[in-house]
Amino acid sequence: MKFTSRIVPLPVKNIDTDQIIPARFLKAVSKKGFGDQLFNDWRYDSEGRPNPDFILNQPRAKGAQVLVAGDNFGCGSSREHAPWALAEFGFRAVISTSFADIFRQNSLKNALLPIIVPPDAHAELLAAQPDATVTIDLASQTLTTPSGRAVEFPIDSFSKHCLLTGVDELGYIMQHERDIAAYEASHPSAINTVG
DSSP states (O other), rough: OOEEEEEEEEOTTBBBHHHEEEEEEEEOOOTTGGGGGHHHHHHHTTTOOOOSSSGGGGGGGOOEEEEEOOOBBBBSSOHHHHHHHHHHHHHHHEEESSSHHHHHHHHHTTTTTEEOOOOHHHHHHHOOOOOEEEEEEEETTEEOOOOSOEEOOOOOHHHHHHHTTTTTTTHHHHHHHHHHHHHHHSOOOOOOOOO
């Protein structure tokens, strides 16, 4: 997974999951449609009209696949709908100095890459020009900033493998179905045996 994209800055600290996707939209169990409600209370006024001052309603956000968020992004409740909404909107990665643990895990399980960068790299991204791009290379775990600086980012090996191969946890298990069946065949169960 390597791609280059424009970035969308949202330099607000402690954005919680209810701001990412308000609770009133959590009735659906499908991932479809959540992108329309992403940051709903910031994107739209009380009449449902787009707020022109909100970054996602501006031309620079159209087609951008990388959100640069403030510190402690994704705090609050554990709703998986937050990464669903971000991914459905078109984001493939979110960059911050830190993420709430549950949000980070939910993102990784839903093919949304949470990238932690040091404060100086984060400041560079937030100050970048509207047409600035970054390149994200998951295989080498590097983010290349608009100035050309390569910044390494952490990710656990299992999540990295799943993202690079395009599988989720169940897909990973299914890749080993033969080995599992062979193991089960060579180890007869002691449970439910008739004696």
